[in-house]
Amino acid sequence: MAIDKRVASAAAALADVKDGSTVLISGFGGAGFPNTLIRALREQGAKQLTLVVNSATHRYSLTHLLIESGQVAKVVCSAARGAGKDLSPFEQLWKAGKIELVCLPQGTFSEAIRAGGAGIPAFYTPVGVGTDLASGKEVREFDGREFVLERAIKGDLTLMRADTSDVYGNLTFRYSQANFGPAMATASRCTIAEVRAVESEPIPHTRAQLPGVYVNRVVVEEKPA
């Protein structure tokens, strides 16, 4: 049977998500948020999730829907501060002790995900040495410089956004839409890509930016009702 990774709806693509899953979600600065898939995960209702997402409080992402609905037990991110003086939904739950937080430097966050998808269990980085974010972590000297040992991140599920796909799951991105998506696609057992459109012909290798080998399911964006 010919490969065809298209799934009819976001709801169908997310039907098998289990409680306690670790979910990686792409997006940065308003670009590359898989908001159709996030809405569908809200509807699907899986609980006790660990979210691996760059920002726990970004105003353009719908991540807050999952946080407000009480589906999230833990967030791994590089930014957890809401804009303005009022506490964001994440900050309220975090202060109340209802959500666990792991804050990482953004490059450590992205490299941990890349390593997770590349078969590397841990890596040494010069970033964070001597800071609060490295406390309790192993520090080792190489060539006269100190490095901190960071563990890789792997997920059960990645929700990512791309511009187009073909039936093989090969993806293209617009401008800075890619951000964390390509690394996240490699790091989970199941990756679902939300796209603007699925092209009828295979995407030429010169244009494909992420091989479909990392993409399990493709969903076309759905406008909210």
Added chain:
Amino acid sequence: MSAKPLNRSQMAWRAAQDITEGQIVNLGLGMPVAVADYLKPGLDVFFQSENGVVGVGPLAAEGQIDTDLVDAGSRRITLRRGATIVDSASSFAMIRGGHIDVTVLGAFEVAANGDLANWDMRVPNKGPLVGGAMDLAACAQAVWVIMEHNTRKGGARLIEACTLPLTAKRCVKRIFTDIAVVDVTPSGFVAREMVEGLSPDELRARTGAAIAIAADCGTIKAPPLADGA
């Protein structure tokens, strides 16, 4: 005091004067991004942004906006000639690998040994926000800071040892304040330039650690600019 401090646009202007031809530069959020507006005419420089844009151009005008094209501050931007875009993991590999010539960052405190505190004010009840600050501070070839010389209450920001959480150790090379350009050297702070009318004694009084005055210490000659703060 007779000395007139630089406004925020003039501080950005002064930092921009030290950027040289062909450099790859990353500008932090806030005052540092204004550095791009004041480069010397004709200079060919690539601005890198942590979200993967290599070659950030001017902000997008109304009608030019594309919500998929943003910089690390979520600002809608354009691309310059020759720009490329990579994913976040590749962008931070570029940063960590030492491929950024200069990063210009805001800061709360800089210590005399170059320690930088710029990521967490320990705001009560607010969550942490580190973003790419530690990566840039630890790994750029040169780390420059733009910040006011003193806090609003008059406290020193150039100090013996940081009191706020560190971003990176021994990383800052140069500080552009509203009253001076200060290098961080193996022997501590050295003032390279001061605003007109500022005396060495006044500079020392407003600095929280020993500060030497360079033998050839000059005067900052900033053009009049509207305060961009």
